[in-house]
Amino acid sequence: MGQNDNNISFSLSQITFSLLLLSSAAAPGWAQMSLPIPTTTSPSLAPASLAPANAAPPSLTPTYSTPDGYQLGAGDRVRLDIFQVPEYSGEHQVLSDGSLNLPLIGTIPVQGMTLKQASAVLSAKYAPIIKRPIVTITLLGARPLKIAIAGEVSHPGSYTVSPSGEQGVPTVTRAVQLAGGITQAADTRQVQVRRARPLNVGGEQVLTVDLWQLLQTGDLRQDLLLQDGDTIFIPTQTVVNLAEANQLAAASFAASKAEPLRIAVVGQVNRPGPYTLTGNMDGQAEAGGGVQMPTVTRAIQVAGGITQSADIRRIQLRRLTKTGADQVIDVDLWKLLQAGDVRQDIPLQEGDTIAIPTATAMTPTEVTELASASFSPNKITINVVGEVVQPGVVEVPPNTPLNQGLLAAGGFNRRAKKGSVELIRLNPNGTVSRQQVAINFSKGLNDKDNPPLRNNDTIVVKRSGISGVSDAIGTVLSPLTGGFGLFRLLGL
Structure with a gap:
């Protein structure tokens, strides 16, 4: 009985072990856990279960993080890993014909395949040689x-x-x-x-x-x-x-701010024409030390500033696109002056043209505000002629009152008619206006008695009545005085 009991127990143990194997085989994931068993009797392809315990650890070579859609091509450096068969695992390079030259299976084309697709193809190629091979391909170095x-x-x-x-x-x-x-x-x-x-x-x-x-x-x-x-x-x-x-x-993938830009400024500026702009032309950097992008107002400053006849509400920026067509952008710098709308000061790019039209009508208040704008010129030129100490061309700041313009020319001389002067101005519509202005140096800036000067204004200071009479008498008597001098010379 003891021996039979032992036989029965052994048989039951075998049956139980077999049932466990069958239930495990039916469990999901069992196929992935199967060990590759080579079909050849070569010692180098020993079953993975017989691999030595001190087998070399997996490679620690850094790899590239690639998208699933990355397609292999000539020049890619990859690592081939065959699970539990380290003899045929290693690094390879995709050849110029788009193939991998691998042990046992030879040359396999992988050009245009993703890593997963290539792994599946190589697994199929190794299947006749290795039982249920699991092949993994990792990208070590991507080709240019x-x-x-x-x-x-x-x-x-x-x-x-x-x-x-x-x-x-x-x-x-x-x-x-x-x-x-x-x-x-x-x-x-x-x-x-x-x-x-x-x-x-x-x-x-x-x-x-x-x-x-x-x-x-x-x-x-x-x-x-x-x-x-x-x-x-x-x-x-x-x-x-x-x-x-x-x-x-300001984006990181925008055009370089330091690259020179060739642009043109035409219309109502003091020096119209083409210009080359670079970042920080005024020597000032943005907050944080960055390079400042050239903008519309900076281009106008380089072109000498706007004239006092400029219509800054209807500025046009003409931009040549890559399609060959012009893109027209309307810019209203009056919004920049009145409401601080910095969006109007649009950044420029290569080939831009800024066109500033002539204003048809401007109020004295608008003229005054324009004269103080940052994109107006630092100096304007006026002409002072007649009875002043230093007649000629005089440079004064924009919006300078007429009284200060006279003083910049040295003021009246002793022959001047000091009660009034004549102001001659070229208007935006091409006409010329003349205005008699009574002079009172105690008056402040105002359009009637002390108007603000514009570029190219002319101030005419006439001679006083007494000076005119004395000049006429001097002219009449000049031959006689010349004769008296001759008499003195001859001792008569």
Whole structure:
């Protein structure tokens, strides 16, 4: 009985163990836990369960964080890991023909495959040799990517980007930076990335990226990781939003502020013509030490400032876009003076033209305010002629009263008619006005008795009546006085 009981117990133990194996085999995930068992009798392909306990640890070589859609290509450096078969695991480089040369299975094309697709293909290739192989491919070094960028960037064209260091695989904004940054006419909400599908299956894939959301909310998903052969297109915005212009100019992927800009200023400025602007031309940096972007008012200052006939409400900024069409932006600097609307002082870009029209009608109050604006000239030129100590051209600050203009010319001389002067002014409509102004040096600035001077005004100071009579008598008597002198010379 004792022996039979032992046999029965052993049989029951076998049955119980077999049931446990069957239940485990039916459990989910069992296939993934199966160990690869080589079908060959080669000692180098011993079952994984027989692998030595002191086997080499997994490689600690740093890898790149890549998107699932990253497609392998010539020049990529990868690591091949076959689970529990370290003999055939190791680092490899994708050859120039887009293939991997691997032990036992030879040359396998992987060009255009994602990492998962290549892993599945290699697992299938190793299946006849290794039982249930689990193959993992990890990207160790990404190849240089060739991309193209077109549209509203400073330097469109083709670029080769080498992933390196912490930057890893390049993104849309990094590519835009390589192309010199976006222009001020860029529509950052509709950036398109055109991409070939994996293994060239199907048509071209078009991905839309909203870089404005990246600026506003920090949505890094909009900064798409690029792949080899991607084309980035940045369209032209149809309507310019002045509120967004300064934010786009300050973006990390905007055009360089230090790069010289060739622009033109025409119309009612003292020195119209083409100019080259650079950041911080006045030697002042922005708060925080950054470079200041050239703006409309800075361009006007470089062009000598506005004339007193300028209509600053209807300034036009004409901008040439990458499509070849002109984009016209209306600028109202009067809003800047009255309400501090800094949006009107729009940043400039290469090739911009600023056109300042002539005002048809201006009140004396508006003229006074314009004269004190930062984009008005520091000096204006007037002409003082007639009976003053130093007649001629005189430079005075804008909005200078007529009394001070006279004093700048030395004031009246002893022959001057001091009661009044004549003010001659060229009007914006081309006519000339003449005004008799009574002089009273105790009067303050006012349009009647002490009007503010404008550029190119002329002040005429006439001779007094007594001086005129004495001059006439002197002219009549000048021959006689000349004869008397001759008589004295002859001793008569």
